[in-house]
Amino acid sequence: MSEQAYNLFEVISPEDKKEFLKFPSVLYKYDPKFIRPLDEDVERIFEPQKNKRLRKGEAIRWLLKTKQNKTVGRIAAFVDPDTAHNNDQPTGGCGFFDCIDDQSAANFLFGAAIDWLKARGMQAVDGPINFGDRDSFWGVLVDGFHEPLFNMPYNYPYYQRLFETFGFQNYFNQYTYKRPISGEGINPVIQEKAGRIALNPDYSFRMISWKNIDQFANDFLEIYNKAWGSIPGTKKISLPHAIALLKKMKPILDTRLVHFGYYKNEPIAFFIMMQDLNQVIKSFNGKLNLLHKALMFYHLKIRKTPNRIVGRIFGIVPEHQGKGVDGALVMAFKQVALTAGFPYTELEMNWIGDFNPSMMKVVENIGGKIYKTHTTYRYLFDRTKPFTRARIQ
Template sequence: MAEAVIEPVRNQDQLKEFVAFPWKVYKDDPYWVPPLFHERMLFFNPKKNPFFEHSRVQLYLAKRGGEVIGTIAAIINDRHNEFQKEQVGFWGHFECVNDQDVANQLLRTAEAWVRDQGMQAIRGPMNMSTNDECGLLISGYDSPPVAMMTYNPPYYERLIESAGYVKAQDLYAYIIATNLYEENVDNLPRKFLQASRKLLQEGEITIRTANLATFEQEMVRAKEVYNAAWSHNWGFVPMTDHEIEHLARGLRPFLDPDMIFFAEDKGKPVGISVAIPDVNENLLRIKPKPGASMLRYAYDGIRFLWDRRRHQPRLFRLLIMGVVEGYRSRGIDACFYVETAKKAFAKGYKQCEMSWILESNPMMNRIIQRLGGKIYKTYRIYEKTL
């Protein structure tokens, strides 16, 4: 069989091929959630995605006989290297037919690109950073991914490990069924209820829901907490103002202010919890198709919004929960869990996914396990010395 030809993406036609290729890989997979094609095109547009303001990316196509058989992005995240004091490149957006030679060519191409720019190691998959979707699914293939989580065929694990990659870090997704507590917040673990009541009775820390009427100001508060509370986590990269604004604009149509909580000390934000409905359930129902025309964009967009109006997801994802140093062990996290549960029970949610949780964060893993969470999906970040 002829060797694959690796082409750098240089124009819009090639980008369309890059974005459309997953529809080929997953055409018979009932659990793959097709994205909105136009949204993916915007994601890779350096003028639209603020990630490109501080990072360099080169996309590649693998072709055989003119047909796309694989994709990869080679990434240098200068903000990551500055913050983490590393010289590491990344790869992401890896999709491939079940062919080890093609996978090797794609990965070696990404490795060469980052090595030529002085990088000493490479990690992946990162799509594009830990602030986006990341990690390769290595267990839990029997259900669709939730919003903003990755999905891939089982054979990707073999392709990547056979190319010389080893584990850098595992990320866990926990699942909790609301009927575990009979949809009654009083059935939550006693220690959480006691800690929450104590915090609220003391009155020094206030807990409130988000106010979308002052959305821009709320995002400033969220960024302040996020960049402070997560700063010591493995792989963390602080978000820029433009990045947090971009993320917030993308999420705003799906945000439920009742499921977003701030903890404040005399008006100063010291903790945040964000839960989002699993809009992947809606995408899986409408099954968007590839195509860059405005007609396709409008058609899939309207169908998605209509489905959102008609069907509330059964599952929500606890996307973010953090408390800044100096305020931990005060019961703020317990209060977040209790207040989130109250809202979720009232809204009729049946399941909660808490993700993703670093394997190197034993405290968070213990807390979620005490709440009854069970690991049901595991994602892996790989690395390789160059």
């Protein structure tokens, strides 16, 4: 169909917002792998009181409909002045893209986002991305069409064609690695280094304790800002943010999945994992009312439904990288994971960018194998300008 067959509507009314949230469920109605994200996790991104990026930045959403008023696509566009100029050119974002398999419909949506971004001084667009943290709603799934992890994108294979036919280019890939929960598959060199560290009394490793949450928040803050704060696209975090993050995780987090490393009692590393909540919310259809919260508690704390855990974030301060701390952290977790009654059988470690080969090597050395690939695309508005991929870290 041609673009003239469609109409574009800005998402404004409560009915529009409901339609924006519901459309993926319609599009993936017959795909058993699709899991609808929680509506509140999507909607908070577009609420100024909940998303601090909207204090300075802007966001807009559209629905694409046929002349018969049937929704066939959706997209959002964003400008974050704090990050837009951290590139070779001012760069905005588009995300929450879903569309039927029709290039003209996709072109209509992409064109709307680009026109809106051009009017705000942008010269490129990255997509599909999130107007928030990188660990959610980021990238096009291009390989490994398995059941998605919590808040990770899942899409039909034809999405890759829709983006690339329009002219988007591969800015970077994000890999999800998978390995079984077992003592096998860890590189012997890593085990040997970890063994040396275990014999060094200056190093210690411990699980998180809610009794000392403020101290662990301080430790998390120090490690994160040293290990991740200088990476393009990430921001340093504050102590209130770190405390709020850990307290938010408390009701659902299994403390056996959060490990910190110390050198002479100074925080140097962490490995934070979580149960894959998608194994719990699959039947929720995006809702999270009191009944769903009770069901979540039941599945996490009583029935212990999830058998899959997700490596959310792994960080080592620069001065201790390459010394075997990564393996020592993993071996500390291994001691817990191999005890009787440990309910999890598989681990997925997501969002390992191909611009970070050192982290890829770490995950491969502990036995991870690439299981899924997401791509973050970039489209330069000046089509004569040379394209460059994300810089290697």
